[in-house]
Amino acid sequence: xxxxxxxxxxxxxxxxxxxxxxxxxxxxxxxxxxxxxxxxxxxxxxxxxxxxxxxxxxxxxxxxxxxxxxxxxxxxxxxxxxxxxxxxxxxxxxxxxxxxxxxxxxxxxxxxxxxxxxxxxxxxxxxxxxxxxxxxxxxxxxxxxxxxxxxxxxxxxxxxxxxxxxxxxxxxxxxxxxxxxxxxxxxxxxxxxxxxxxxxxxxxxxxxxxxxxxxxxxxxxxxxxxxxxxxxxxxxxxxxxxxxxxxxxxxxxxxxxxxxxxxxxxxxxxxxxxxxxxxxxxxxxxxxxxxxxxxxxxxxxxxxxxxxxxxxxxxxxxx
Numbered sequence: 032x033x034x035x036x037x038x039x040x041x042x043x044x045x046x047x048x049x050x051x052x053x054x055x056x057x058x059x060x061x062x063x064x065x066x067x068x069x070x071x072x073x074x075x076x077x078x079x080x081x082x083x084x085x086x087x088x089x090x091x092x093x094x095x096x097x098x099x100x101x102x103x104x105x106x107x108x109x110x111x112x113x114x115x116x117x118x119x120x121x122x123x124x125x126x127x128x129x130x131x132x133x134x135x136x137x138x139x140x141x142x143x144x145x146x147x148x149x150x151x152x153x154x155x156x157x158x159x160x161x162x163x164x165x166x167x168x169x170x171x172x173x174x175x176x177x178x179x180x181x182x183x184x185x186x187x188x189x190x191x192x193x194x195x196x197x198x199x200x201x202x203x204x205x206x207x208x209x210x211x212x213x214x215x216x217x218x219x220x221x222x223x224x225x226x227x228x229x230x231x232x233x234x235x236x237x238x239x240x241x242x243x244x245x246x247x248x249x250x251x252x253x254x255x256x257x258x259x260x261x262x263x264x265x266x267x268x269x270x271x272x273x274x275x276x277x278x279x280x281x282x283x284x285x286x287x288x289x290x291x292x293x294x295x296x297x298x299x300x301x302x303x304x305x306x307x308x309x310x311x312x313x314x315x316x317x318x319x320x321x322x323x324x325x326x327x328x329x330x331x332x333x334x335x336x337x338x339x340x341x342x343x344x345x346x347x348x349x350x
Contacts, residue, residue, distance in 0.1 A: 105139055280348065
């Protein structure tokens with residue numbers, strides 16, 4: 032079995048609502064590939080993909096949106112993802128989305144889990160420009176812990192520099208970096224110690240696997256010489272902090288690089304899940320599927336570990 036742990040979709044109804052009721056102009060060109068379900072099913076069949084996790088696309092659309100409007104759109108987005116899964120129950124695993132955290136959006140969290148029976152909740156690496164470890168977002172992780180609901184974390188756009196979008200750097204490198212910052216804040220702020228929750232980080236966990244040694248070295252240095260780092264407060268860990276990062280999940284949506292996969296697998300182990308970012312990328316996502324399947328074939332893995340990466344780890348997460 033092969034399960035794609037992180038794909039994106041829109042529906043025509045959702046997109047038309049964005050255009051007609053909210054004057055949304057965040058997409059150029061023809062976006063219909065995002066709701067072409069027949070092409071999606073054809074691609075799955077061609078490459079032997081048994082199931083896809085569906086999340087709503089376009090994380091930037093929520094930025095600076097009026098809360099009342101955002102709540103209406105969030106409910107519509109979640110209803111539409113649920114509808115797609117109901118129409119194709121053997122192929123699609125629905126994951127809801129919560130772009131903000133307050134009483135109304137936490138009620139929507141409950142509706143997704145209890146009424147819509149969704150497999151998890153998509154969140155974003157920042158909320159209104161604030162990091163996820165802020166106390167006002169703590170109810171999100173407490174709820175995920177209490178209800179045993181996995182979180183899917185997609186990076187959010189951030190205006191690092193006004194020139195950072197000229198060559199798409201804000202997505203090419205900015206999104207993995209934003210993922211890295213979010214994971215780091217959750218670890219070093221102690222959020223992962225206060226709450227026991229599962230989180231799937233997009234794009235291979237960002238920079239974390241590659242900088243495993245640097246993470247541990249920085250932490251050890253600051254623990255050994257606190258007088259030199261008086262402005263830094265870090266929690267006491269019973270293990271190297273990289274092991275705290277390893278408790279997160281990560282997907283393989285990094286373009287099919289074998290060394291990158293092996294680096295990520297070395298850190299995340301059974302928490303690494305196969306995911307493609309479909310239908311984005313060359314060939315409307317088809318090249319990503321093909322390249323990422325080839326990369327898994329070329330990894331130095333036994334048959335059992337390969338089966339876990341392609342399906343078993345995700346099944347364990349949502350079961």
